[in-house]
Amino acid sequence: GESVGLHLPTLSVQEGDNSIINCAYSNSASDYFIWYKQESGKGPQFIIDIRSNMDKRQGQRVTVLLNKTVKHLSLQIAATQPGDSAVYFCAAPTAGNMLTFGGGTRLMVKP
Amino acid sequence: EAGVAQSPRYKIIEKRQSVAFWCNPISGHATLYWYQQILGQGPKLLIQFQNNGVVDDSQLPKDRFSAERLKGVDSTLKIQPAKLEDSAVYLCASSLDSTYGYTFGSGTRLTVV
Numbered sequence: 001g002e003s004v005g006l007h008l009p010t011l012s013v014q015e016g017d018n019s020i021i022n023c024a025y026s027n028s029a030s031d032y033f034i035w036y037k038q039e040s041g042k043g044p045q046f047i048i049d050i051r052s053n054m055d056k057r058q059g060q061r062v063t064v065l066l067n068k069t070v071k072h073l074s075l076q077i078a079a080t081q082p083g084d085s086a087v088y089f090c091a092a093p094t095a096g097n098m099l100t101f102g103g104g105t106r107l108m109v110k111p
Numbered sequence: 112e113a114g115v116a117q118s119p120r121y122k123i124i125e126k127r128q129s130v131a132f133w134c135n136p137i138s139g140h141a142t143l144y145w146y147q148q149i150l151g152q153g154p155k156l157l158i159q160f161q162n163n164g165v166v167d168d169s170q171l172p173k174d175r176f177s178a179e180r181l182k183g184v185d186s187t188l189k190i191q192p193a194k195l196e197d198s199a200v201y202l203c204a205s206s207l208d209s210t211y212g213y214t215f216g217s218g219t220r221l222t223v224v
Contacts, residue, residue: 041217042217042218043115043202043204043215043216043217043218044154044202044215045215046212046213046214089153089154091153098144098156098159098167099154099156099213100156101153101154101155102153103151103152103153104151104152104153
């Protein structure tokens, strides 16, 4: 099966700086990855996804990078804002369209 | 588009009591999931429904947990009897079909004392 894990449980950044959240996965056959954002008291919210035939995908202020060689992906947030403060999860599907989530990284943005 | 609705938002019960959670998915979403999220951890899948049928319940502790999705719309998750380690947020998610475009509800926070 798939297991995913984040490298750091907490990341603290200054407002306006760029944030990088990392995630490793175990199954080299995984072909799809998703990043979720979870604010306090809310369910996870989709941010961005990437398929294994891509190395990079950009959204609004967010970029996901995928390195299949070392089974690593990262989420980059440009010009981090206080509203970006949340827990971020990477997730990958196992058989049957079920998502396996990593442990999460809490992003704290200092004003 | 209305989101995934869950109730109650919070529940406190004593161990060995029973509890039920309710989920109303986004209209038209055939696939429904229940996840358990223990404090400080990522969500863990408990059960997946496709319409009113169970696709996978291999992670559901069936000795105390049960779930149903009558008529392929709303779903309930029940715990009987509850244990202290069941304290968690129970998240419901739905998707249009068997793809990964999940939408999560805000969850029910259960505290077992």
